Amino acid sequence: MSRYELRFSGAGGQGLITAGIIMAKAASIYEGKQAVQSQSYGPEARGGASKSEVIISDGPIDYPKVTQCDALLAMTQEAANKYSHDLKEGGVLLIDSDLVKNVPPGNFKTVAFPIINTAKNDVGREIVANIVALGAMVALTGQVSRENAEKAVLSSVPEAFLELNKKAFSMGYERAEAAAKA
Amino acid sequence: MSKKVAFLQGNEAAAQGALYAGCNFFGGYPITPSTEVAEVMSIELPKVGGKFIQMEDEIGAMAAILGAALAGSKVMTSTSGPGLSLKQELIGYGCIAEIPCVIYNVMRGGPSTGMPTGPSQSDVMCAKWGTHGDHPAICLTPASVQETYEEVIRAFNLSEKYRTPVMVMPDEIVAHMRERIVFPEPGEIEVTPRKAPTVPPEQYKPYDTSFGDVPPLAAFGSGGYKFHVTGLNKMQDGFPTTKAEIVQAEEERQVRKVDANVDDIVQFEEYLLADAEVAVVAYGSTSRSARYAVNAAREQGIKAGMFRIKTFWPFPDKQIKALAARVKGFVVPEMNLGMCALEIERNAQGKAPILGIFRVDGEPINPDQILEKIKEVK
Numbered sequence: 001m002s003r004y005e006l007r008f009s010g011a012g013g014q015g016l017i018t019a020g021i022i023m024a025k026a027a028s029i030y031e032g033k034q035a036v037q038s039q040s041y042g043p044e045a046r047g048g049a050s051k052s053e054v055i056i057s058d059g060p061i062d063y064p065k066v067t068q069c070d071a072l073l074a075m076t077q078e079a080a081n082k083y084s085h086d087l088k089e090g091g092v093l094l095i096d097s098d099l100v101k102n103v104p105p106g107n108f109k110t111v112a113f114p115i116i117n118t119a120k121n122d123v124g125r126e127i128v129a130n131i132v133a134l135g136a137m138v139a140l141t142g143q144v145s146r147e148n149a150e151k152a153v154l155s156s157v158p159e160a161f162l163e164l165n166k167k168a169f170s171m172g173y174e175r176a177e178a179a180a181k182a
Numbered sequence: 183m184s185k186k187v188a189f190l191q192g193n194e195a196a197a198q199g200a201l202y203a204g205c206n207f208f209g210g211y212p213i214t215p216s217t218e219v220a221e222v223m224s225i226e227l228p229k230v231g232g233k234f235i236q237m238e239d240e241i242g243a244m245a246a247i248l249g250a251a252l253a254g255s256k257v258m259t260s261t262s263g264p265g266l267s268l269k270q271e272l273i274g275y276g277c278i279a280e281i282p283c284v285i286y287n288v289m290r291g292g293p294s295t296g297m298p299t300g301p302s303q304s305d306v307m308c309a310k311w312g313t314h315g316d317h318p319a320i321c322l323t324p325a326s327v328q329e330t331y332e333e334v335i336r337a338f339n340l341s342e343k344y345r346t347p348v349m350v351m352p353d354e355i356v357a358h359m360r361e362r363i364v365f366p367e368p369g370e371i372e373v374t375p376r377k378a379p380t381v382p383p384e385q386y387k388p389y390d391t392s393f394g395d396v397p398p399l400a401a402f403g404s405g406g407y408k409f410h411v412t413g414l415n416k417m418q419d420g421f422p423t424t425k426a427e428i429v430q431a432e433e434e435r436q437v438r439k440v441d442a443n444v445d446d447i448v449q450f451e452e453y454l455l456a457d458a459e460v461a462v463v464a465y466g467s468t469s470r471s472a473r474y475a476v477n478a479a480r481e482q483g484i485k486a487g488m489f490r491i492k493t494f495w496p497f498p499d500k501q502i503k504a505l506a507a508r509v510k511g512f513v514v515p516e517m518n519l520g521m522c523a524l525e526i527e528r529n530a531q532g533k534a535p536i537l538g539i540f541r542v543d544g545e546p547i548n549p550d551q552i553l554e555k556i557k558e559v560k
Contacts, residue, residue: 021360025189028362035189037360041299062473063549064359 002058004143005066008133009051009083010075012041015130018156019073020052022134026144026152027056033143036064049078056143071141073133075115080104092140094133094176111140113179118171128168131157135172140180146173186365192330192357193260196286196350197222199334200258202366203373205284206232207255209246211239211265214298215354216288219260240265244272244285251281252411254376254401256338260286263305264295266312273347274313275413277436280389282341282376282399285349286334288357289466289517291544300544301354303466304518309349310495316433318440320447321349321495323465327361332371333492339374340447344439345396351494353517355467355546383407388420389432395439444496451490454480458487460559461505461534462513463526465491468547472515475552486513486556497525506530511559515539515547535559 006023008016017039024037034057041050053066069087073094074080080095084104087093095103097112115136119129131153138149150169157165190198197219200208208227210220220236227234233250237243240261247257261269266287276283289305291297309321320340324330334350341348377398379386383406390397397418400407410420415429423429440447454476455461464472469490479486489505491498502525505512511534514523523538530536537555541547 021189024360029187029189034362038355039358062470062477064355064467064470065546065548067549 003061004056004070004141005068006054006056006071006073006137006141006143007051007066007069007083008054008073008137009049009079010073011079012048012050014050014075015127016050016073016075016133017041017052019130019134019137020054022152022156023137023144023149024054024056025156026138026149027054030148030151031144033058034061036061038064049082051079051083071137073137074100075129075133076100077102084108094136094140109180111136111176111179113175115172118175119168123164123168123171125164128164131165131168132172132175135169135174136176139173139176185367188363188365189360190327190363191218191360192324192327192352193218193288194222195327195331195363196260196334196352196357197226198365199331200284200338201226201230202331202371203335203338204256205258205338206230207247207250207257208232208234209237209243209250209257209259210235211237211243211261213240213262213265215290215357216260216262216286219286223258240268241272244269244276247283248272248276248279248281251283252399252402254404256282256342256376258284258286258334258338260288262288262290262298263292263302266305266308270308270313274315274317276347277313277317278315278413278415279411280345280397280399280436281347282345283347284334284337284341285347287349287351289351289353291542297544299354301467301546302517302542302544303353303468304521304542305351306494306518307521309351316437318344318346318437319349319495320344320346320440321351321493323491323494324350324352324356325466325469325490325492326356327359328363329492330356331363335371335373339372342374342376343396344443345377345399346436346439351466353466353468359467379407387418389416389418391418391435395435395442440496444500447493448496448498448501449492450498450501451488451492453488453490455487455489455505457485459485459510460487460513460556461509461511462486462488462515462552462556463491463502463522464488464515465494465522468515468517471547471549472552474549475556478549478553479556484556491522494522497529499529502526502529503531506533509534511535511537513537513539513552513555513559515541515552515555517541517547
């Protein structure tokens with residue numbers, strides 16, 4: 001049975017738990033697959049280590065946590081160091097190239113672009129960096145279609161910010177596609 | 183017609199389950215990792231004419247729901263370890279005064295403040311022995327978001343049917359995990375109403391055993407029904423007594439409400455147990471790791487199965503005794519230092535060895551750990 005494991009990691013306050021929830025929602029509500037999202041975080045509201053894990057499968061999912069990671073997003077150097085060890089051979093690592101300077105070694109494909117900067121300067125608001133990252137993860141993992149992921153994004157964010165998030169998602173998707181080809 | 187679906191967290195599902203069961207009063211005090219229940223109830227209850235109140239602390243919250251339940255409401259509170267400790271005095275009060283209520287407790291690291299954001303399963307003994315004195319105990323341990331929803335409804339039903347506090351205890355992983363949930367239609371899942379008095383107020387006694395072990399409970403103050411409620415041992419009219427034969431009979435009746443109905447209350451799942459030589463006994467999120475491990479063991483030709491506890495109290499004694507007579511050994515993974523294992527030991531009576539995996543470091547028990555232990559059973 002197919003079991004695809006994703007981990008969104010970084011610091012508390014970066015919106016990674018939300019990104020994970022939207023990815024799982026896209027798979028389980030819109031894509032017709034099964035998905036479980038779980039998280040772990042420290043007692044701090046902001047700044048502490050944070051991770052959100054998503055398992056996607058065609059069948060029932062028992063263990064809700066990552067066993068061997070297929071795709072990892074690391075939004076801090078600390079997260080990249082800490083979580084790349086169980087990344088599968090042939091898996092994918094997405095990093096923010098401004099924040100993760102030392103790319104961890106391993107037999108996986110690393111895709112890098114300035115995620116937070118893209119949100120800040122190209123989309124216009126730093127706060128949607130998590131949606132930029134989500135768009136990129138959708139493009140790199142192929143577990144849910146671009147359309148279904150976008151539906152999940154739009155059904156999860158406040159109405160006043162639909163266009164902003166839509167733009168963030170598209171930009172992330174396209175930057176990752178371009179970066180993966182490079 | 184297709185059913186309503188949503189992608190929800192265990193805690194959010196618990197609140198929705200409570201609303202389905204007809205909960206119309208919630209008294210709470212926020213505490214990680216259960217706060218989302220209070221959040222959802224504070225938004226949803228006013229919409230259906232219910233009442234939400236945030237009390238000054240967990241003790242006050244427990245007192246509030248007992249009072250509201252006596253006045254006719256269907257009630258719930260939610261908390262986590264430290265709050266559960268504070269509520270214990272009043273949980274005992276709920277047991278002896280026989281007040282239906284649901285206590286939803288998310289298990290985090292303990293004792294005391296412990297590890298607020300880390301998962302644990304170390305409150306299961308507290309569910310039975312936390313409050314002093316002999317008393318009935320019902321505790322449900324769901325393992326998924328859908329099951330949390332359904333078990334909260336069942337908790338309400340059991341609390342009404344047996345007129346006693348009922349606990350639902352997910353671990354932090356189940357409480358914070360998100361999954362797809364399919365909502366039942368109204369009427370699809372049975373909702374047990376409170377047994378109302380059939381006699382006029384002047385003849386009403388709150389503990390009238392001529393109606394059986396579970397006497398009807400009037401809504402205090404409505405329709406002229408008024409009665410005495412106390413934490414002291416009491417007579418059928420609710421007033422205190424120290425008369426030996428009454429106290430003995432009343433204490434035995436209260437415990438019998440659960441003991442004589444174990445088969446009605448206890449629910450469990452047997453997974454690949456028919457030919458199993460190794461029985462993994464698990465509950466909550468740990469059972470999800472166990473299922474993964476059992477499947478992996480089967481792929482390697484090991485005859486492993488899982489007994490999944492859904493009702494922790496009353497404990498599935500009969501089923502564990504039967505298993506002990508036919509398996510080579512038990513594997514018991516749990517996020518505490520061996521609480522469920524102790525109950526299995528009590529039932530196994532030395533007939534099968536118990537191999538425990540006890541973790542209290544805030545990390546989940548992973549499938550590999552369980553698989554390795556399964557292989558150790560000889």
